[in-house]
Amino acid sequence: MLQTFFPYQLAVTAEAFSRHLVEVYQHDYGFSREEWRFLFLLAGEESLSSLDLARRSSMDRVQVSRAASRLEQKGLIRRTVSLQDRRLRIYSCTPKGRALFEEAYPRVAARAEAILGRLSPEERAALELGLNALLNAARADAVAATDADRDAAE
Amino acid sequence: MLQTFFPYQLAVTAEAFSRHLVEVYQHDYGFSREEWRFLFLLAGEESLSSLDLARRSSMDRVQVSRAASRLEQKGLIRRTVSLQDRRLRIYSCTPKGRALFEEAYPRVAARAEAILGRLSPEERAALELGLNALLNAARADAVAATDADRDAAE
DNA sequence: TATTGTTATACTCTATAACTATA
DNA sequence: TATAGTTATAGAGTATAACAATA
Numbered sequence: 001m002l003q004t005f006f007p008y009q010l011a012v013t014a015e016a017f018s019r020h021l022v023e024v025y026q027h028d029y030g031f032s033r034e035e036w037r038f039l040f041l042l043a044g045e046e047s048l049s050s051l052d053l054a055r056r057s058s059m060d061r062v063q064v065s066r067a068a069s070r071l072e073q074k075g076l077i078r079r080t081v082s083l084q085d086r087r088l089r090i091y092s093c094t095p096k097g098r099a100l101f102e103e104a105y106p107r108v109a110a111r112a113e114a115i116l117g118r119l120s121p122e123e124r125a126a127l128e129l130g131l132n133a134l135l136n137a138a139r140a141d142a143v144a145a146t147d148a149d150r151d152a153a154e
Numbered sequence: 155m156l157q158t159f160f161p162y163q164l165a166v167t168a169e170a171f172s173r174h175l176v177e178v179y180q181h182d183y184g185f186s187r188e189e190w191r192f193l194f195l196l197a198g199e200e201s202l203s204s205l206d207l208a209r210r211s212s213m214d215r216v217q218v219s220r221a222a223s224r225l226e227q228k229g230l231i232r233r234t235v236s237l238q239d240r241r242l243r244i245y246s247c248t249p250k251g252r253a254l255f256e257e258a259y260p261r262v263a264a265r266a267e268a269i270l271g272r273l274s275p276e277e278r279a280a281l282e283l284g285l286n287a288l289l290n291a292a293r294a295d296a297v298a299a300t301d302a303d304r305d306a307a308e
Numbered sequence: 309t310a311t312t313g314t315t316a317t318a319c320t321c322t323a324t325a326a327c328t329a330t331a
Numbered sequence: 332t333a334t335a336g337t338t339a340t341a342g343a344g345t346a347t348a349a350c351a352a353t354a
Contacts, residue, residue, distance in 0.1 A: 002194050002210060006282070007175050007266050012212060013285050014168030016292040021161050032343075040156050050313075056156060058166060062346085065313055087312040087353045112161050118291035119284075127284025128160070130277055131167050137272035138170040186320075204335075216323085219336055241330045241335040 017115065024111050029104045034059060034067035039093070042077060043101040047092040049082060076100060171269065178265050183258045188213060188221035190262075193247070196231060197255040201246040203236060230254060 002008050025031045031039065037057045042048055048056075054064050068091060071077040076097030082088035093101070116124060156162050179185045185193065191211045196202055202210075208218050222245060225231040230251030236242035247255070270278060 001198070002191060005194070006270065007171065007262075008191070009285060009289065010168050011172055013289040013292065014164050016289060017161065018165055020292065020295060034344090037156060037162070040159070044155070060346085061313060062315090063344090065315090069314090085312090085354070089313075108161075115288070115291045115295045116160065118294055119287045123284055123287035125284075126280035127288055130273075130279075130281025130284050131163060133273045133277035134269070134281055135163065135167040135170060137269045138167065138174065140272060141174060141269045188321090214323090215336065216338090217321090219338090223337090239331075239335085243336075 017112075020111055020115060021108050024108045025104055028107070029100065031104070032067070032070070034063050035071055038064070038067045038071060038091075039076065039097065039101045040105075042091055042093050043098055043105070045092075047090050050089040050091070053091065071097065171266075174265055174269060175262050178262045179258055182261070183254065185258070186221070186224070188217050189225055192218070192221045192225060192245075193230065193251065193255045194259075196245055196247050197252055197259075199246075201244050204243040204245070207245065225251065 022033070025036045026033075034057075037059065038053065041053060041056050050061065050064055050068075053059070054061055057064070059067070068077065068079055068089070072079050074097075076094055078092050078094055080090050082090050119127065176187070179190045180187075188211075191213065192207065195207060195210050204215065204218055204222075207213070208215055211218070213221070222231065222233055222243070226233050228251075230248055232246050232248055234244050236244050273281065
């Protein structure tokens with residue numbers, strides 16, 4: 001049964017949960033997922049370099065560049081060239097950008113909480129524990145697979 | 155911190171896990187996700203109608219139709235018009251399709267197991283319990299939201 | 309030469325609407 | 332008229348390659 005195949009359950013659950021949140025930040029605020037992640041990271045800091053953002057958001061440099069262009073056009077962030085290394089960009093929120101994020105964030109978080117609040121404390125603890133373990137396992141396996149490829153190529 | 159925001163953790167974990175499996179069925183066998191799900195369901199049955207497939211796979215009728223076209227072109231499934239209701243289609247695997255799935259499935263399942271095998275039995279049980287609870291909660295919330303919309307519209 | 313940001317290109321996914329056939 | 336399948340279209344997401352600027 002497809003429905004009982006774990007990879008399918010994981011994909012369907014993640015999609016269903018994500019859809020609820022996208023509804024809020026996309027429909028109500030017009031942010032793409034990349035823009036949302038970008039603002040999320042930037043709102044908590046004075047400023048971040050393009051490298052910081054790529055590393056913390058798991059976006060590649062193309063995604064960062066495009067999200068930055070859109071957010072800059074909307075007047076939500078500022079983009080300047082780094083003085084230390086002029087290949088890099090330094091991003092910071094504008095007051096308008098920070099204000100919009102601070103309006104949107106509680107609504108997104110509340111939507112997530114509305115769902116997670118339906119879980120018992122035990123279920124919720126199990127979810128966080130299990131998910132964390134799975135992410136580590138998936139990353140460890142990626143490393144193992146890469147090692148195997150490298151070994152095979154030798 | 156974005157990394158500690160639960161919705162982000164869920165999305166990143168699901169993507170990382172899925173990527174491992176897609177590598178196998180897409181790279182090694184050339185199946186899209188829809189084709190893979192389609193074959194998965196069909197391989198376990200003598201035949202299924204288009205409605206059965208859509209319901210069990212959470213694909214809509216457009217996705218079912220397109221996946222069916224590609225699988226038929228590849229000679230992996232048969233598509234006939236239902237005699238009971240000539241608006242419906244009845245799908246079944248060809249021997250070639252079933253053989254290919256039965257070759258691919260153990261490899262995909264093994265890849266999933268390679269990752270899940272890194273979890274302790276406790277972590278694994280927690281993951282399944284938590285994920286199941288979350289899916290139910292997300293679905294319940296979708297129903298609640300729809301009810302609220304309907305109430306608001308009255 | 310290696311790295312970064314940018315732009316272009318292509319492919320997949322998703323969502324929606326229009327059209328045909330059938331009920 | 333309502334439902335099912337198909338086809339077309341547009342938008343978002345993802346991946347890759349080419350290019351210019353900088354180190």
